Amino acid sequence: MARMELKDLVKRYGAVEVLRDINLDIADGEFIVLVGPSGCGKSTLLRMIAGLEPITEGDFLIDGARMNDVSPRDRDIAMVFQSYALYPHMDVARNMGFSMEIRRDPVDEKKTRVAQAAETLGLTALTDRLPKALSGGQRQRVAMGRAIIRDPRAFLFDEPLSNLDAALRVEMRLEIARLHQRLGATMIYVTHDQVEALTLADRIVVLNGGDIQQVGSPLDLYERPANKFVAQFIGSPTMNVIPVTGGVEGVTLANGQWLGLPMRENTPFATELGIRPEHLDVVDPGPNVLTATADVVEHLGSDTNIYVNVDKVGPMMVRKHGNIPIATGDKLGLRVMTENAHLFAKGGAALPAPVRQAA
Amino acid sequence: MSVTRTNPALTLGKYVALLAYLLFALFPLYWLVKIAITPDRLIFTEGTDLWPSTTTLDNFRTVIFQTDFMAFFGNSLYVSLGTAAVTTILAAGAGYAFSRFDFGGKKIIVAVMLITQMFPLLMIIAPIYKIVASLGMLNSLTSLIVVYTAFNIPFATFLMQSFFDAIPKDLEEAAMMDGCTRFQALRKVILPLTLPGLGATLGFVFTAAWSELLFALMLISDNESMTFPVGLLTFVSRFSVDWGQMMAAGSLALIPSCLFFIFIQRYLVQGLTSGAVKG
Amino acid sequence: MVEPFLYLSPAIVLIGTIILIPLIIGISYSFQSIEILNPFATGWVGFENYVDLWSDRRFWIALENTFWWTFWSVSFQFLLGLGLALLLNTQFFGKKLFQALVFLPWAVPTFLSALTWAWLFNPTIGPLPHWMAALGILDEPYNIMGDPDLALWGPIVANIWFGVPFFAITLLAALQSIPGELYEAAEIDGASPWQTFTKITLPFLAPMIAITVMLRTIWIANFADLIFVMTGGGPANSTQILSTYIFTTAFRRLDFGFASTIAVALLIILLVYAIFVLWLRKKLVKV
Ligand SMILES: Nc1ncnc2c1ncn2[C@@H]1O[C@H](COP(=O)(O)OP(=O)(O)OP(=O)(O)O)[C@@H](O)[C@H]1O
Ligand SMILES: [Mg+2]
Numbered sequence: 001m002a003r004m005e006l007k008d009l010v011k012r013y014g015a016v017e018v019l020r021d022i023n024l025d026i027a028d029g030e031f032i033v034l035v036g037p038s039g040c041g042k043s044t045l046l047r048m049i050a051g052l053e054p055i056t057e058g059d060f061l062i063d064g065a066r067m068n069d070v071s072p073r074d075r076d077i078a079m080v081f082q083s084y085a086l087y088p089h090m091d092v093a094r095n096m097g098f099s100m101e102i103r104r105d106p107v108d109e110k111k112t113r114v115a116q117a118a119e120t121l122g123l124t125a126l127t128d129r130l131p132k133a134l135s136g137g138q139r140q141r142v143a144m145g146r147a148i149i150r151d152p153r154a155f156l157f158d159e160p161l162s163n164l165d166a167a168l169r170v171e172m173r174l175e176i177a178r179l180h181q182r183l184g185a186t187m188i189y190v191t192h193d194q195v196e197a198l199t200l201a202d203r204i205v206v207l208n209g210g211d212i213q214q215v216g217s218p219l220d221l222y223e224r225p226a227n228k229f230v231a232q233f234i235g236s237p238t239m240n241v242i243p244v245t246g247g248v249e250g251v252t253l254a255n256g257q258w259l260g261l262p263m264r265e266n267t268p269f270a271t272e273l274g275i276r277p278e279h280l281d282v283v284d285p286g287p288n289v290l291t292a293t294a295d296v297v298e299h300l301g302s303d304t305n306i307y308v309n310v311d312k313v314g315p316m317m318v319r320k321h322g323n324i325p326i327a328t329g330d331k332l333g334l335r336v337m338t339e340n341a342h343l344f345a346k347g348g349a350a351l352p353a354p355v356r357q358a359a
Numbered sequence: 360m361s362v363t364r365t366n367p368a369l370t371l372g373k374y375v376a377l378l379a380y381l382l383f384a385l386f387p388l389y390w391l392v393k394i395a396i397t398p399d400r401l402i403f404t405e406g407t408d409l410w411p412s413t414t415t416l417d418n419f420r421t422v423i424f425q426t427d428f429m430a431f432f433g434n435s436l437y438v439s440l441g442t443a444a445v446t447t448i449l450a451a452g453a454g455y456a457f458s459r460f461d462f463g464g465k466k467i468i469v470a471v472m473l474i475t476q477m478f479p480l481l482m483i484i485a486p487i488y489k490i491v492a493s494l495g496m497l498n499s500l501t502s503l504i505v506v507y508t509a510f511n512i513p514f515a516t517f518l519m520q521s522f523f524d525a526i527p528k529d530l531e532e533a534a535m536m537d538g539c540t541r542f543q544a545l546r547k548v549i550l551p552l553t554l555p556g557l558g559a560t561l562g563f564v565f566t567a568a569w570s571e572l573l574f575a576l577m578l579i580s581d582n583e584s585m586t587f588p589v590g591l592l593t594f595v596s597r598f599s600v601d602w603g604q605m606m607a608a609g610s611l612a613l614i615p616s617c618l619f620f621i622f623i624q625r626y627l628v629q630g631l632t633s634g635a636v637k638g
Numbered sequence: 639m640v641e642p643f644l645y646l647s648p649a650i651v652l653i654g655t656i657i658l659i660p661l662i663i664g665i666s667y668s669f670q671s672i673e674i675l676n677p678f679a680t681g682w683v684g685f686e687n688y689v690d691l692w693s694d695r696r697f698w699i700a701l702e703n704t705f706w707w708t709f710w711s712v713s714f715q716f717l718l719g720l721g722l723a724l725l726l727n728t729q730f731f732g733k734k735l736f737q738a739l740v741f742l743p744w745a746v747p748t749f750l751s752a753l754t755w756a757w758l759f760n761p762t763i764g765p766l767p768h769w770m771a772a773l774g775i776l777d778e779p780y781n782i783m784g785d786p787d788l789a790l791w792g793p794i795v796a797n798i799w800f801g802v803p804f805f806a807i808t809l810l811a812a813l814q815s816i817p818g819e820l821y822e823a824a825e826i827d828g829a830s831p832w833q834t835f836t837k838i839t840l841p842f843l844a845p846m847i848a849i850t851v852m853l854r855t856i857w858i859a860n861f862a863d864l865i866f867v868m869t870g871g872g873p874a875n876s877t878q879i880l881s882t883y884i885f886t887t888a889f890r891r892l893d894f895g896f897a898s899t900i901a902v903a904l905l906i907i908l909l910v911y912a913i914f915v916l917w918l919r920k921k922l923v924k925v
Contacts, residue, residue: 052532072535079536085529089551099537102547146537373725377736380722384740387799390764391754406763449652452645460642468650475657476853477908478664479860479881481888482901485667486660509656512649514853521846525815541641559811570747572863588749609750616745621738 002153002186003028003063004049010057011044011210018044019210022058029184033197035233036207042190043082045207046156049188050079062153078147082158082190084139086131086146093118093127096145117145120175122168136163144172148179154186155179161196169193176200194236198222206230228348231274237305239274239342240316246270251343253290255312260288261338266351274342277305277319282326285333292316294330299323308334388613395419395606402602418607427582428608431590435569436615438500438586442507442568446515447560449508451553454519455545459528472513480510480573488577498581506574511564518563522556523549562620569616587612667898673891687899696875696883697900704879704904707790708859711797716851718798719805724839726806727813744803752867755796759783759868783869786876793864793877801858805850812846813839848919856908880904 009022019041026032034042047053049060051072060067067075078099087095093114094101100110118124121141131139140163147155157176161169173196180187180200191197197204198218206213206221206229213233214226225231231239244251246268250260253273261267285291292308295315306318306326318334326332343351394402395418397411405411422428457465487506496502526549534544550557572588579585585593591612594605643650671683691697726737743751758764760781767779782788816839824834862881865871871878871886878886880900888897 047532050532050536052535071540072532073538073540077536079533081529081533083527083529085527085533087530087533087548098534102534102538102543146533373728373730376721377725377730380718380725380740381736383799384743384802387751387754387758388742388746390758391750394757394763403762407761407765407768409765449648453649456642456645460639462639462642465642468646471658472653473912474905474909475653475661477856477860477912478661478905479862479884479901481862481881481884482664482898482905483657483660485888485894486663487656489663490655490660505652506656509652512653516649517849517853555811559807566745569745570749572747572749588747591747591749605753609747609753612750613742613746616747617738617742620741620745 004154004186005061005064006049006058007061008058009045009048009055009060011041011048011053012056017210019048022212024205024212024215026186026188028186030186031180031200031202032186032188033201033204034188034190034207035192035197035204036213037233038192040207041210042207043158046079046158046188046190049154050077050156051075076152077154077156078150078152079156080143080147080158080160082162084131084143086139086142088131091128091130092123092134092142092145095131095142096149098146099150113149114145117149120148121145121172137165137168140164141172151183152185154188157187157189157191159190159192162192169196173200194234197234204234206233208233224352225342225350227350228272228274228344231342231344231350235276237277237317237319239276240280241272241274241344242310242313242316244270244273244343253313255310257290259336259338259341261341261343264343264351264353267343269345270343270351271346272344272348274344275316275336276340277317279337279340280316280318281335281337282306282318282320282324283333283335286335288338289333289335292332292334294326294328294332297326297328306332308332310334391606391613392610394602395610397603399601399603418603419611422604422607422611426604426608427585428587428590428611430583431585431587432611432615434500434584435587435612438503438507439565439568439615441500441504442511443561443565445504446508446511446564447519447557450512450515450519450560451550451557453512453516454521454523455549457516457520458523459531472516475510475513484573484577487574491578496578498579498584500579500584500586502578503575503586506578507564507568507571511567515560515564518560519553519556522553522559526552565619566616569612664898665902667895668902670895672894683895687896688903690896691899691903696878697880697903699875700878700880700883700900701907703790703875703877704859704881707794707797707865707877707879708855710791710794711801711858712851712855714794714798715801715805715854716847718802720809722802722806723809723813726810741803741807743800744807746800748800748863749867751796751800752793752864755792755799755864756783756868759792783877784873786874789869789873789877793868796864796868797858797861800864801854804854808846808850809843812843816842844922845919848915848922852912852915856912859904859908 004024004026006022006024006026009019010017011019022045024032034045036042044053048055051067051070055068062075087098090098096117097110097114100113114127115124118127121144123138123141123145126134126138131142134142140160144160147157160176161172164172176187176189177200189196189200201218203215203217204221205215208229214221214230216224218234221230221234225234228241232241243254244259247258249262249264249267250258251267251270251273252258259273283289290310290313292310294306295309296307298305298307301323302321304320304322304324304326306320306324307315308318309315316334339353342353345351393409393411396414396416397405398413398415398417401411401413456462457469491497491502491506494502530548530552531541531544534548535541539547570588571586572592575586575589576592579589587608591605591608594601594608668687669682669684671680671686673680722740726733730736746754758766761767761779767776767781770776770782771779776782783792820838820842821834824838829837859879860881862879862885865877865879865882866885869877871882881904884897884900884904887893887900
């Protein structure tokens with residue numbers, strides 16, 4: 001229904017370049033999640049796709065047709081605004097049904113659809129209220145309702161669940177997944193929530209400072225980040241990155257310790273080593289094992305987070321499944337699961353690991 | 360607004376201030392009405408009394424039934440309503456353009472509009488007279504509406520712009536995503552939210568037109584099409600200043616502007632935009 | 639971009655034909671001699687009118703009067719208007735009615751306000767002189783508009799009465815656009831009411847204040863009606879401001895050329911003033 005092509009898109013406000021060289025092909029029915037730090041241009045990109053923001057340079061195509069100069073209403077795209085943008089003078093039901101009202105759809109159909117959407121979003125009791133009489137989360141759900149009532153060829157969501165409580169957020173997330181399955185429409189979704197990104201996305205696009213850093217499936221980004229930024233941005237808790245000196249089939253840590261990385265030929269170029277908290281093992285001291293002191297220990301029940309200080313290397317974080325009996329001040333050994341270690345060259349580019357054999 | 364305990368002295372001070380404002384605003388109007396209901400023979404002898412020893416409605420009766428006042432009144436109503444409506448519509452368009460678009464020449468147009476506010480109208484009254492006369496539009500109420508509209512548009516435009524500026528741009532964008540053309544978005548989403556602004560603008564323009572004297576005096580000489588402020592002046596000449604009748608006519612003239620003001624009041628005072636966006 | 643001009647064009651066309659063209663013609667008068675009483679002296683005279691203006695004592699008197707007239711009118715209108723707006727931004731019983739009543743003076747035709755105030759200041763038919771004498775402001779109840787030292791205050795008071803609602807309305811609208819959360823945040827931060835006023839209310843109002851004060855100053859400097867009806871510029875030119883002087887010159891002395899010259903002078907002064915205010919606003923208010 002909607003295949004989108006973004007070709008060399010550039011967005012400038014006066015002299016300020018907000019987005020540059022955005023190239024992306026979005027397949028019909030694909031679920032794309034846009035992530036990136038605040039201010040990196042996610043909303044701007046979404047608004048360019050919606051037609052609300054003129055494209056400074058480059059082409060944007062839907063199903064092969066150039067869209068640059070097509071007005072928003074003719075693009076047949078629904079959008080949930082980051083600011084909600086509810087019509088203050090219309091009650092919840094009219095807010096949700098407004099697009100159908102504009103398109104002069106039959107009143108009966110509009111009513112059933114509004115009722116359905118309200119049901120899905122848990123707003124049935126509130127349909128007569130004006131936006132000013134709603135809580136933040138309720139407003140956000142109305143904003144959602146306004147989009148999902150339609151049957152457009154694409155949906156754009158700008159942090160649609162940011163104001164909801166944890167339970168409601170999970171519920172709405174499933175609802176969006178279901179909507180995607182049911183309609184098969186292309187969806188582009190902006191979020192700061194890792195779980196939303198990893199669970200919903202067919203592909204994740206990581207933006208930083210106006211550039212696309214990497215595009216790939218959630219697992220791709222987790223296992224093979226293209227650079228240090230993506231490595232640290234994707235995955236929670238954040239990957240540990242420590243400075244190293246490259247050698248042959250291994251690297252030297254700041255404390256002089258040698259860490260063997262057999263089978264990897266690009267180790268001489270490494271300047272930094274990245275290792276995720278879940279890829280550190282707590283073991284007894286020994287070769288290829290770092291000595292560390294536990295600084296803060298968080299017992300989460302299902303997991304234990306251990307913030308440690310590695311002698312002469314710096315702070316790191318370890319996450320272990322289950323309840324590990326460790327207390328602040330304890331000395332422990334950390335074994336790096338070298339098959340999961342990431343190496344970065346000067347400038348942050350990842351040095352790819354050899355393709356792993358199926359176990 | 361807050362739950363802070365109220366200080367009784369402050370509260371008292373507030374009500375004293377409210378009362379002072381009220382007296383200041385109303386006393387002159389009271390005096391005007393007082394003169395209107397004082398019998399002619401007592402106007403000067405009981406001039407400084409707060410209330411005359413006898414009252415009469417004769418002045419009102421004369422003004423309503425024996426002078427052309429009601430006709431002046433109608434003319435004024437026509438001109439003022441016409442001016443208010445036309446000005447508000449045109450100013451809404453211009454204010455919208457200023458608020459939502461960036462375009463070449465915007466600064467120049469704003470500057471020109473400011474300049475139109477800066478010189479005494481007297482300066483251009485002769486040229487305007489010539490233009491209107493050459494168009495054969497002297498003594499026409501329509502020409503008054505056109506002239507008043509031109510003079511009221513700049514301020515009304517600034518006013519409307521500030522009201523448009525207060526409406527988040529997101530709302531129009533949401534409407535466009537929902538399938539509206541820009542014009543539909545304007546009509547269905549923005550205009551309903553600008554009602555207070557439209558009300559305020561209507562009110563300002565109406566009162567300005569209602570009391571305008573200079574152009575009415577210059578462009579209208581025909582008794583038939585006189586507006587009411589000019590009509591008031593005729594009391595000066597024709598009845599060798601009949602103060603009682605003049606004030607009676609003046610009191611009557613207050614009625615429409617007061618009604619109009621009370622009507623638009625509520626639009627001045629409501630914040631419709633709350634709840635539109637997150638913040 | 640054509641679209642904005644679609645919305646703007648009616649306004650532009652009207653302003654152009656009804657104001658700008660006559661304005662240009664009007665300015666051209668200032669370079670001509672157009673004396674109805676002296677038809678043979680008609681014709682282009684270059685800057686002669688301006689030279690005459692420079693040495694015209696009455697012009698300088700009127701200029702000074704214009705300054706005081708505008709200054710006192712605007713100051714009092716603004717302060718009282720701000721006070722009223724702040725009061726109206728609180729809750730009290732009967733607020734709607736109160737608001738309707740205190741805004742009424744704005745709706746009164748100028749001509750009528752002028753007459754009413756002229757009556758109020760007249761000791762035979764108005765109470766004000768007696769009250770002022772009782773309060774010791776005047777030695778005896780007499781008409782201040784006959785006293786060259788005080789005469790200007792008659793129209794100024796009428797002007798204040800007439801103009802307070804304007805300020806109150808615009809400032810009230812601005813006040814109500816200040817998000818309530820701001821006050822709540824300030825209260826939590828422990829700000830006193832006075833601090834809240836100076837640190838939140840005033841900065842928020844500042845852009846609106848700058849614009850309204852500027853516009854009002856310009857209007858009031860041009861506003862001849864009240865003075866014309868109440869004192870006619872007298873006694874002894876003590877209430878003659880530039881715009882009444884223009885009127886007298888044009889319609890009493892029928893010297894349209896010179897009247898236009900005064901008007902151009904006033905226009906230039908106000909233009910400089912407006913540019914100054916806008917510049918000041920840009921410096922002070924970083925929006
Ligand atoms: N009108 C504008 N003029 C200049 N710069 C702008 C304008 N609008 C946005 N920007 C800048 O563009 C950048 C991208 O903004 P955008 O709203 O797309 O960020 P975002 O990624 O959505 O951030 P967030 O996660 O906080 O919502 C920001 O640095 C912002 O300051
Ligand atoms: Mg954003």
